[in-house]
């Protein structure tokens with residue numbers, strides 16, 4: 526049996542007819558950028574997240590860059606974030622000229638440890654960027670109260686967490702600003718790159734709308750600020766509009782799959798993700814931690830099962846961040862996670878027989894070891 530980390534073709538089969546109909550319409554109308562589908566997507570997802578402003582853009586990395594630009598970050602500023610995340614959480618900070626300041630993660634949920642944030646605040650700190658990693662919401666109540674206490678805006682990197690919520694409150698609605706990715710493998714994935722920024726703040730909402738089009742206001746070629754070109758194409762927006770109504774169902778199926786794994790893998794010498802409830806983790810990735818990670822990965826590969834390593838190198842030890850002068854050992858929980866974490870296929874279309882096959886293969890690995 527061959528099982529990959531995603532089955533985008535199975536997902537596409539469900540939505541193909543509607544997407545093709547929209548594409549045909551767009552191509553015949555030739556309104557190609559920031560048109561009615563972008564507007565519809567923005568208003569739909571703003572309503573879903575529960576914020577007044579949603580600004581679509583070219584990708585999730587730009588969504589982060591735009592968020593930081595809107596907050597006015599610049600050279601010499603420090604931004605506190607996690608070293609255990611995808612690269613662009615920190616590269617976006619560096620790209621606006623600021624300095625990423627890392628603090629370690631919590632062992633249980635692999636998100637930034639709120640207990641370590643205050644210790645990293647200096648006079649130069651200008652923002653806190655948190656990541657709802659693998660789809661698990663951070664402790665936003667605690668993080669936002671730290672931000673409030675120190676007058677620091679909080680940015681949510683929600684690239685992996687659209688739809689995760691606590692007491693009905695959605696990821697993306699807690700911080701000053703939030704950045705989403707529509708990369709094809711995300712829980713709501715597009716037919717190309719795409720991103721969106723959310724905010725509850727009118728000042729930021731208005732600024733973001735300008736920043737994504739070169740800083741232009743309503744009058745063309747009059748630039749109120751220096752922005753970037755980060756618009757969303759209609760062909761991408763129209764596909765996301767078709768896929769969006771399935772998001773909650775797809776997320777529920779991911780949680781079901783995660784519950785299945787937790788039940789069947791319980792008792793094996795590996796750390797399983799904690800599932801507190803049905804909504805605060807939407808399992809963009811189902812990540813276990815296991816000492817013999819590389820052996821297990823090869824064993825599963827030989828059985829036709831693809832797995833993923835998120836992330837093999839912590840950001841503080843990435844070559845490009847040498848100038849930050851971090852050392853091995855600075856963030857032990859993150860470093861251990863990078864050595865031991867293994868993501869299993871958890872996508873919504875995963876069949877029962879495939880899940881059973883994966884669980885049996887993992888059991889076989891430990892029993893034959």
Ligand SMILES: Cc1ncc(COP(=O)(O)O)c(C=O)c1O
Pocket residue numbers: 584585586587610611613614656682684685705706707708718719720
């Ligand atoms: C946590 C996180 N932040 C940011 C991004 C960047 O998104 P994009 O690939 O759309 O630029 C991603 C996606 O890969 C991500 O997983």
